[in-house]
Amino acid sequence: MADKVVRSEDEWRAALTREEYHVLREAGTERPFTGEYTDTETVGVYRCRACGAELFRSETKFHSGCGWPSFYAPTAGDAVVLLDDHSLGRHRVEVRCARCDSHLGHVFEGEGYAVPTDQRWCINSVSLRLEPRGE
Secondary structure (H helix, E strand, C coil): CCCCCCCCHHHHHHHCCHHHHHHHHHCCCCCCCCCCCCCCCCCEEEEECCCCCEEEEHHHEECCCCCCCEECCCCCCCCEEEEEECCCCCCEEEEEECCCCCEEEEEEECCCCCCCCCEEEEECHHHEEEEECCC
């Protein structure tokens, strides 16, 4: 993994749009079925919109019907950090970018999707930037 990206909150505000800042830095959530990558099938690499770190690959993306892009695994074990989240009065597992500590979404297990890991990495489109792979 590349060096950690550390910026002040003022620097993050200057670098990100209002919506990007809300999701990435304040652990917000975009509305379901509104993100640009929810139904995307483009082959490529999904990078952190805040720092450019590689997070997911299109090969692990699947249609879950939940309203956000879903993946069954990150690109590498050290690409993300998992944190306990009790913000809605129940336990969830928050996903953050390991390089810049930006909020990406949540990971859920045991929902019965036909994927190799039995996990759904539910990620906000606004936290990602798709780098299409040339054919």
